Amino acid sequence: MSPLAPDPGLVEKLAIANRILFQKSVVDGFGHVSVRHDKSPEHFLLARNMAPALVTRDDIVTFDLNGNAIDGAGRRVYLERFIHGEIYRARPDVHSIVHSHSPSVIPFGVTGQPLRPIFHMSGFLGEGAALFEIREVAGDTDMLISDSRLGVALAAALGARSTVLMRGHGSTVVGASIEQAVYRAIYAEVNAKLQIQAMTLGEITYLNSQEAAKAAAINDTQLARTWELWLREIGTIE
């Protein structure tokens, strides 16, 4: 094992996270989840270019923060690995990142409507998600975060928040652990769906910032409960 060999348990947990995010419809054939390397804060783990639902331990590749695969062995890599590298560089508190096209979140990014915490499960949304408009930094593109410069701009838009909406593309959610990032990605989607429906009924009383912070703190003590459920739901993976 090389000095930079990651904890096998972390690699397995990352494969599981891929499966959970698919089972919960946060990702489809596209989207990805990474974790910061347990032995080097300058590296992260991410699957090779493939559908998240099919990821196994053997598909996990180690990258440096510039998005270079250090054990790629010629495997195709995700075009948007720069999302991960640049957020890990900008945010030392972040240890896991989910990028997805989570369906109910898309309408917020394309209309500029704020995504805000409608209930205690999404206290992590705080005073709302950030919004990234790629046109402002790069004009007319293919919408992808396909290099470090765009990754830096996305990380800047994210700032200190948990969630950034990407106009015409999707969203990126960060956390202090795989469990937390996966939880947040799932409940960002749930919150978005609820918010769209509630907006048709009348004016919404969102959690205020105090409520959001307190709810987020207490919910973080319950992460093991949902992880245990989601693990059971995906069944064994090869």
Add this chain to the structure above:
Amino acid sequence: MSPLAPDPGLVEKLAIANRILFQKSVVDGFGHVSVRHDKSPEHFLLARNMAPALVTRDDIVTFDLNGNAIDGAGRRVYLERFIHGEIYRARPDVHSIVHSHSPSVIPFGVTGQPLRPIFHMSGFLGEGAALFEIREVAGDTDMLISDSRLGVALAAALGARSTVLMRGHGSTVVGASIEQAVYRAIYAEVNAKLQIQAMTLGEITYLNSQEAAKAAAINDTQLARTWELWLREIGTIE
């Protein structure tokens, strides 16, 4: 068996209720269902702190109305067991309680839009669900019913109704039996979804109070039919 050992059939039915509520998407990793103890009106049965979908007979704990586990054996308990204790104290007619974040119901609680019976299956909604605003009794909180004082306030908001919406949180539904509480929790969700859709079409003619009362009475004679179906749908539980 201790003098307070509950009927094993009741314990099994409570485990089943957990599974049914998950299968019907009323609960996800969160939410809980309880039943009043068959040998003591001053006690109730509730699972330990875990995802409802995974509850087995062995996970059922006995609590007193203050929310103290009397056979907890060190197991973690739900933070919001006070919902159950205080409603059982305030409402002798209630023998089962479902607390959930049932998705279509959330939009009503956060907008103050009344949840009303749109069809005969939800006659139990009577002239509408009650609404609980935690800010009015406790200011900025983590939104949870985390002590007896908040439980008392929630029970007061519920009053004599079957359902109370909890702003920024979820809802709580009560019944005279597990079957009835589960039925009501499922059809509160169905009613909410229908009502949201119908409100986009025009002004709704709801069941009036006479219709609601009569429909609720006749539907209660049919509870065994749905229970038999739901039991079949969840399959055998370990």
Add this chain to the structure above:
Amino acid sequence: MSPLAPDPGLVEKLAIANRILFQKSVVDGFGHVSVRHDKSPEHFLLARNMAPALVTRDDIVTFDLNGNAIDGAGRRVYLERFIHGEIYRARPDVHSIVHSHSPSVIPFGVTGQPLRPIFHMSGFLGEGAALFEIREVAGDTDMLISDSRLGVALAAALGARSTVLMRGHGSTVVGASIEQAVYRAIYAEVNAKLQIQAMTLGEITYLNSQEAAKAAAINDTQLARTWELWLREIGTIE
């Protein structure tokens, strides 16, 4: 076998129809489907009082048009069997009837919004579904068609159409065969869902009456295609 013993193939097809309607979410624990007796136009076949998803051949009971079970053998029967009896009496062309609380159709009945054919698959909706308001004939009730008088009123509201919306309750769809009634019940639900969504986008160009009639006629030549699929989807039944 008694002189009135129905064709075993018809009994089996009726059991299958129950399963299909559940698999397609037209019925849940409630709702029912009947067929006119193949040997007597004055009788019809309908399951005993139970969830449609669980119906087997042995659960099929023969009724006369007044709603009396002639081979009930003490089994509980549906409270609303009068829907079937009175429509068969009023409409000699009808050979199968589906009564359901099909979810997307409910919003039309409670708002009086016309349910109209949005695409060729629902040409059977013609110039729109009929609407039945039980208050007009019986004041404040439990909403059920619980006797022959109410069945007669419902049949009168249906008139010569294929579909009648029942305010605060559900809908009833008729056909010349089990296959056609099941098809219509499924596509009434599909049409309703599409129509609700389309109404949020702008003014809808519905099929006009010529288009609806022509589309209905051509679709009736394709009923075997969907029946074969639905049969495969439910799998074998005990």
Add this chain to the structure above:
Amino acid sequence: MSPLAPDPGLVEKLAIANRILFQKSVVDGFGHVSVRHDKSPEHFLLARNMAPALVTRDDIVTFDLNGNAIDGAGRRVYLERFIHGEIYRARPDVHSIVHSHSPSVIPFGVTGQPLRPIFHMSGFLGEGAALFEIREVAGDTDMLISDSRLGVALAAALGARSTVLMRGHGSTVVGASIEQAVYRAIYAEVNAKLQIQAMTLGEITYLNSQEAAKAAAINDTQLARTWELWLREIGTIE
């Protein structure tokens, strides 16, 4: 093998495409997918008249561009095979065509609301889908493309685009390969669903034509990823 025997791998892929489109709810009991013949641009492959979910290799029939089955062997054929023949004739760049009643797309066709690319996954929508109003070319019909004249008119409405909405009927999507046509049909549905939701939130910033073209180009390099997933999801076919 006759001189015009198609590549067995292509036949199998077409059977798979049928299954995928059903699994993704783009088709139900109706709808069809074809591929241009690999040995003759004047012919195409299409299943016999049946539900797409049940199609096997043996159900694939070869047609000429006039819609004549050349190896039909008496099997019933789709009434709307002229959609395929006339588009293949008009568009040499097209090698696969999906016709469906994909649910979220229907509301656009019946209201004339433009279907436009809301995110990079649907860059193929370019500046919007085309719209076909059958009344303009044939008056009151059964809505079907049931002869070559109607097929020609539909192909003319499609023009150089990837997608044409058919008022009161469905839509047709074309591609340069089975993988691309299936991808587009699936993401046309996804885009439509997102667009309906986003329109309730506010004014949408769509991909502009430059963004759409660039996104479509880059996504075409990722088609194998989704195909691999979808293949896994349908399981083995008989």
